[in-house]
Amino acid sequence: MPGFVALARLSELPPGGAMEVEHQGRIVALFRLDDGVFAIDGICAHQGGPLAEGLCQGGVVTCPWHGWQFDVRTGQSTTHKRIRQETFEVRIDGDEILVAIP
Numbered sequence: 001m002p003g004f005v006a007l008a009r010l011s012e013l014p015p016g017g018a019m020e021v022e023h024q025g026r027i028v029a030l031f032r033l034d035d036g037v038f039a040i041d042g043i044c045a046h047q048g049g050p051l052a053e054g055l056c057q058g059g060v061v062t063c064p065w066h067g068w069q070f071d072v073r074t075g076q077s078t079t080h081k082r083i084r085q086e087t088f089e090v091r092i093d094g095d096e097i098l099v100a101i102p
């Protein structure tokens, strides 16, 4: 059972925004959409691009390095069907963004 860790403040992540956070060497990309905050592995499955720096439209982020795309709610790549980024459960507690890191 993973523990929830406070990784960022909601006030630091504006609606529509993204940010990269690190926890014990693990890079996580946070995305704030209309229906909540979503967390996926922040290192692109292709060659390690920083997904939090990619353009996110309609819940799909485009890796800034070579354009692979991922649904930030599910981690599923929309350009490479066999690829799925790991996702992490998110809870909001006041201003804190808590992420379940295994």
Ligand code: FES
Binding pocket: 044, 045, 046, 047, 048, 049, 063, 064, 065, 066, 067, 068
């Ligand atoms: S590193 Fe992300 S598409 Fe290549």
